[in-house]
Amino acid sequence: MSPWYWGVAAPLVVAALVAVHDLVQRRHSVLRNYPLVGHLRFALERLRPELQQYFIERNFDGRPFDRDTRSIVYERAKGTAAEEPFGTELDLYRAGSEYLTPSMAPRSVPDTPPRVRIGGPDCAQPYDMALLNVSAMSFGSLSANAVLALNTGAQLGSFAHDTGEGGLSEYHLRPGGDLVWEIGTGYFGCRTEDGGFDERQFADKAARDQVKCVSLKISQGAKPGIGGVLPGAKVNAEIAQVRGVPQGETVVSPPFHRVYDTPRELVRFLGRMRELAGGKPVGFKLCVGSRREFLAVCKAMLAEGTTPDFIVVDGAEGGTGAAPLEFADNVGLPLGEGLMTVHNALVGVGLRDRIKIGASGKVATGSDLVKRLIQGADYTNAARAMMFAVGCIQAQRCHTNTCPVGVATQDERRGRAVDVDDKSRRVRRYQEATVKSALQIMAAMGVDDPGGLRPAMLLQRVDPHTVRSYDELHEWLAPGQLLASAPESWAPDWQSAHPDRFTH
Numbered sequence: 001m002s003p004w005y006w007g008v009a010a011p012l013v014v015a016a017l018v019a020v021h022d023l024v025q026r027r028h029s030v031l032r033n034y035p036l037v038g039h040l041r042f043a044l045e046r047l048r049p050e051l052q053q054y055f056i057e058r059n060f061d062g063r064p065f066d067r068d069t070r071s072i073v074y075e076r077a078k079g080t081a082a083e084e085p086f087g088t089e090l091d092l093y094r095a096g097s098e099y100l101t102p103s104m105a106p107r108s109v110p111d112t113p114p115r116v117r118i119g120g121p122d123c124a125q126p127y128d129m130a131l132l133n134v135s136a137m138s139f140g141s142l143s144a145n146a147v148l149a150l151n152t153g154a155q156l157g158s159f160a161h162d163t164g165e166g167g168l169s170e171y172h173l174r175p176g177g178d179l180v181w182e183i184g185t186g187y188f189g190c191r192t193e194d195g196g197f198d199e200r201q202f203a204d205k206a207a208r209d210q211v212k213c214v215s216l217k218i219s220q221g222a223k224p225g226i227g228g229v230l231p232g233a234k235v236n237a238e239i240a241q242v243r244g245v246p247q248g249e250t251v252v253s254p255p256f257h258r259v260y261d262t263p264r265e266l267v268r269f270l271g272r273m274r275e276l277a278g279g280k281p282v283g284f285k286l287c288v289g290s291r292r293e294f295l296a297v298c299k300a301m302l303a304e305g306t307t308p309d310f311i312v313v314d315g316a317e318g319g320t321g322a323a324p325l326e327f328a329d330n331v332g333l334p335l336g337e338g339l340m341t342v343h344n345a346l347v348g349v350g351l352r353d354r355i356k357i358g359a360s361g362k363v364a365t366g367s368d369l370v371k372r373l374i375q376g377a378d379y380t381n382a383a384r385a386m387m388f389a390v391g392c393i394q395a396q397r398c399h400t401n402t403c404p405v406g407v408a409t410q411d412e413r414r415g416r417a418v419d420v421d422d423k424s425r426r427v428r429r430y431q432e433a434t435v436k437s438a439l440q441i442m443a444a445m446g447v448d449d450p451g452g453l454r455p456a457m458l459l460q461r462v463d464p465h466t467v468r469s470y471d472e473l474h475e476w477l478a479p480g481q482l483l484a485s486a487p488e489s490w491a492p493d494w495q496s497a498h499p500d501r502f503t504h
Contacts, residue, residue: 128157
């Protein structure tokens with residue numbers, strides 16, 4: 001044959017072989033969905049940071065994790081070294097920069113990571129929570145394989161997996177990982193025909209062994225005060241069955257709960273949920289807004305003589321593909337301020353020892369984890385970082401059902417790109433390495449247990465010439481101080497808070 005024939009045929013044969021390899025390999029989701037052309041993405045990675053960052057900044061929204069944080073998550077998930085010997089890229093003199101204080105008397109890193117006992121005096125089945133867990137992401141928002149990978153990773157690493165408000169699916173239950181079952185305003189999975197709360201369905205599903213805790217979602221960080229949205233294109237027959245909604249129709253959760261109208265009714269309903277769940281830990285999740293409203297809930301707890309077992313604080317800076325931009329940018333307290341508000345309120349009313357606090361939002365590294373513990377949390381949850389571990393590249397197509405790596409889609413062809421065995425191991429490795437990093441940082445600070453962390457150990461630069469500790473910058477209440485004599489800065493909110501109303 002003519003040499004020209006082979007000159008054309010040989011590259012095509014090689015390209016075909018590469019494409020077949022891409023389709024059958026299990027390591028890279030992009031290549032499984034985009035054989036051959038997907039290699040362009042990895043070519044860009046080799047040109048980092050300049051050219052890669054150029055394209056990243058044009059595909060991400062205004063609040064992505066920075067390049068170094070993404071690299072840490074990806075490398076830990078893959079089990080490779082996260083450190084790169086290029087020196088720091090941080091502006092150490094920028095106002096708002098935060099620093100953890102190393103000690104001249106560091107400690108040894110504990111062999112076994114500590115766990116947090118969730119369960120107050122009314123809880124019959126307490127649960128020992130890991131320091132880092134999978135935050136709320138629903139089946140429907142995520143693909144079946146992504147949920148399977150997250151829960152399998154949780155099972156392998158002995159940490160918890162929050163289901164999100166989309167109900168309990170077989171993909172949450174099949175691997176056997178510990179679950180925090182989240183109930184939102186749509187009551188998916190325990191929903192009556194008219195959209196109310198079904199006690200019988202709830203009790204039956206909460207009795208499952210995998211369900212370790214139950215969480216009532218009041219609001220979430222990126223869009224507090226409005227309900228979630230699942231586009232109709234993603235509501236297939238399976239999603240409709242799990243959620244108890246019509247197939248093919250866009251699902252909009254109400255902005256409020258039907259089961260309570262007042263702080264007292266909220267506290268009573270949480271107690272009722274615990275009874276229906278057989279005494280398993282029950283709590284609620286919120287993005288903090290009005291301090292007075294949260295104090296009203298605290299007064300309701302005191303009046304009713306019962307408390308939730310945990311409260312998850314979601315930060316307003318948390319990311320979601322379904323949040324209106326104005327809400328994401330302007331509504332709700334950032335995670336740190338929300339944590340300190342809830343922590344101080346519970347300390348001030350003498351209930352902090354009965355209620356554990358979880359932090360959800362912008363937790364990706366060991367230093368993030370330690371900072372959240374100092375700000376008032378007992379444990380943390382991560383969503384976006386866990387998605388990175390499963391293979392998310394933040395293509396910002398979550399709402400279109402065309403996720404290029406099969407993470408946020410209900411398209412079965414795209415979803416197959418997520419190899420459960422590989423990605424679940426990445427989830428476990430990422431969680432394990434991040435907790436280990438947090439313990440190493442604490443040991444360097446002279447602390448061998450999270451209980452030894454103090455606000456004075458976290459510093460913040462106020463201006464180019466001034467650094468203050470969190471102990472100096474923020475007010476920290478003493479146990480029972482609000483009951484004895486509320487300080488001047490808290491007195492107006494405390495006095496106006498009422499257990500039988502949220503508003504004035």
